[in-house]
Amino acid sequence: MALAKSRERRGSAPLGDLDDDLLRAVPREQRRYAAALRLPTLEVTRGGWAPAPRDDGTLGYLVAAGTAFRCVHASGHATAELLGRGDVLPVRPDPRSEPGDSDPCVAWHVLERMTLAILDARFLACAARWPRLTWTLLERRCAATDSLMVRFALVHRQRVDERVLLVLWGLAERWGRVTREGVLVPIPLRHHQIAALTASLRPSVSLALQRLAARGVVERCVRGYMLYGTLDEALGSPGGQRAEDHARRVS
Numbered sequence: 001m002a003l004a005k006s007r008e009r010r011g012s013a014p015l016g017d018l019d020d021d022l023l024r025a026v027p028r029e030q031r032r033y034a035a036a037l038r039l040p041t042l043e044v045t046r047g048g049w050a051p052a053p054r055d056d057g058t059l060g061y062l063v064a065a066g067t068a069f070r071c072v073h074a075s076g077h078a079t080a081e082l083l084g085r086g087d088v089l090p091v092r093p094d095p096r097s098e099p100g101d102s103d104p105c106v107a108w109h110v111l112e113r114m115t116l117a118i119l120d121a122r123f124l125a126c127a128a129r130w131p132r133l134t135w136t137l138l139e140r141r142c143a144a145t146d147s148l149m150v151r152f153a154l155v156h157r158q159r160v161d162e163r164v165l166l167v168l169w170g171l172a173e174r175w176g177r178v179t180r181e182g183v184l185v186p187i188p189l190r191h192h193q194i195a196a197l198t199a200s201l202r203p204s205v206s207l208a209l210q211r212l213a214a215r216g217v218v219e220r221c222v223r224g225y226m227l228y229g230t231l232d233e234a235l236g237s238p239g240g241q242r243a244e245d246h247a248r249r250v251s
Contacts, residue, residue: 006047006110010191012038018064018117019086025132032132037126042116044068049108054091057121060218061089062137067175067187071196074104079197081148082171082187089116106212111187155199160208163198168218169231182228195196 016023017033017049026034042061049068051061062086071080083089119137127133129168147170168185191209195202213219217234219226227234 003048003109004046004052005226006049007045007051009043011041011043013041013064013115013117014038015117016156018115018141019062021086023137025136026130030130034126036132038121039123040118040120042114042118044110044114044116045121046110046113051089051091051108051112057124058091059088059119059124059137062117062119063087063089064108064115064117067112068114069189069193070113071107071109071193072104073107077199078196079199080193081144084175085146086140088119088137109193111189118229142243151197152199160198160204161211163200164194164205164208165218165231165234167194167197168225168227172227173250176227179226184221184224184226186224188222 003241014035018039018041020035020167023031025033029137035134039062041064044066063083065085068083069080070083071078106201148201149166155163157163157166171185171187175187176185178184191205192202194200194209195205198205200208209220212234213220215234217228219228239244
């Protein structure tokens, strides 16, 4: 089934409404002014998205709300990352957005309606008086790179079950919500998307999720994925108490 195209709507909003954490990088006596600084925004609905490149001095897009899945295909393989609130997206043109003879190609999928703040030349001129603000944006991008490097190390695990567990628990560190049942990762990723995140094949991920569900450590739900117990328990035991607890939950 073809992925529906997302729609864009332009607007504007004050920085204080878009990312109040950035205001901590501004001297206290100037935060009121910084909070009122209006930035152009882009509302992007769910679906396939192709961000337009900009050559007007814009630094990038700041994700104020929502979640996007960015997948890079090269030489028949795919890798991906999840982007959400606080992340900075580049405005340079991506490689080809459609698969073809020329590699690589990039595909964007907006999973949850996004609000993007456009960090344009006017913002940069204002931010020049607050060096720590720009530094904070760079720190975020560096943290995202570190996170990718950690995941690349994790996917060297031989077992796909372990890769899936490690990636889901990694997502839980950022997006997870603790509930009475377990830790909810509220992102309804499809199997091929998890495959891209774990450097695996989609059929292998489907089988891995079936095995993890049978063991009672991961369960697919309407809102995303529910993780039970702890990561150490899930990695350390192929069955045992977790499977017994799962049997009681579904009975």
